[in-house]
Amino acid sequence: MKKIRAFAPASIGNVSLGFDVLGAALAPVDGTRLGDEVDIASADEFSLSCVGAFAHKLPGDADSNIVTKCYHYFCEQMVKQGLETSPVAMTLHKNLPIGSGLGSSASSIVAALAGLNSFFDSPFDEDTLLGMMGELEGQISGSIHYDNVAPCYQGGMTLMTGDTSPVTMSLPLVDHWYYTICYSGISVSTAAARDILPKQVDMATALTFGRQLGVFVHALHTGQHESAAKVMQDVIAEPYRKSLLPGFDDARAFCTNQGALAFGISGSGPTVFAVSDNLDSAQAIASYLDEHYIQNEDGFSHVCKIPAEGTLTSELSD
Structure with missing residues (x-):
């Protein structure tokens, strides 16, 4: 068989x-x-x-x-x-x-x-x-x-x-980047997370989105990893979707202070991710998120690579 x-x-x-x-x-x-x-x-x-x-x-x-x-x-x-x-x-x-x-x-x-x-x-x-x-x-x-x-x-x-x-x-992948992901345990439907977004964005936001994406792709191909990290900011969805995620702003503040290169929402959420350039920082972020971002017994975190x-x-x- x-x-x-x-x-x-x-x-x-x-x-x-x-x-x-x-x-x-x-x-x-x-x-x-x-x-x-x-x-x-x-x-x-x-x-x-x-x-x-x-x-x-x-x-x-x-x-x-x-x-x-x-x-x-x-x-x-x-x-x-x-x-x-x-x-x-x-x-x-x-x-x-x-x-x-x-x-x-x-x-x-x-x-x-x-x-x-x-x-x-x-x-x-x-x-x-x-x-x-x-x-x-x-x-x-x-x-x-x-x-x-x-x-x-x-x-x-x-x-x-x-x-x-x-x-x-x-x-191209950045070999020394670690992605700490944390699922809080609550559920956010993709359809609901899309419904909360505006149907149109203003000119300034559209220009920022295009510029960031262009810089990111170019920086990865040319090995300018610091430049790539600097533009990993969500100007389209995060300002609206973070209201669905309890503890998001506090988690961002801690991860940034811990040296995270970037912090954001994975897909529609509630999972968040932080990018670090060393394993110790990634693990410290995972420990914090385990204690402060997880909402129930279904939640978990992992330190990942791509x-x-x-x-x-x-x-x-x-």
Whole structure:
């Protein structure tokens, strides 16, 4: 019996300065596998089971689960290509909290579609599969965007092109930067976090956004890491979304005093992230956030790097 497992890492959407156009994968330095996994096996009929720390937060009806929708959507695309499909039994290991700002839905989608693609001998290329992932993510968030699914699938830090091929471009990574992430334990829906934003921005804000993004991309390519860090400020979403995050301003103040190069909201929140240029500072920030930013027993923090690899698939033995 053929069995495939796909692991898709957590991710930071926006990375503060790149609203909807920047994203970065996450890998804790202690080796924790921070992300969702999907197992796929041959079966007589389709089924989905859910396990893991946050499985109890999912809809009880398997038909409503995004992984089920991924399977049916994948099969539809296979049929359009004149390719055969077969029933599978899928198991979602739901390790990421829902509405956390860590790309939870993206991780489930990417693991499901990457796993199905591997199970059926890779009928779709990377760009096609990314397009499918964006389509499914859009069904949850209300609009198609790739700032979580792209880095989750491809790894690294990705810049969205706004095109269909290539969907993204990879940006150079800063090897000595650490990303301390902290999930407070509360939930913020992506749709609600988008609704709180203004429908238009003024000219000055638009110019600042464009200038910061241009400087950031250029600085990464030329190794001007200090310049890159200086422009990691969110002028689009953070001024509005931080009202949804208890303790945000105090956390920012501490992290800045601790020497953080940047501090911001991961995706829609409530997860926050701080960028440090040394491990000691990153760990001190994690300790503070554990004590002062986490709101309940579901919260956690990790010191992470951005991995060059994203989703990993492997064949399981019986």
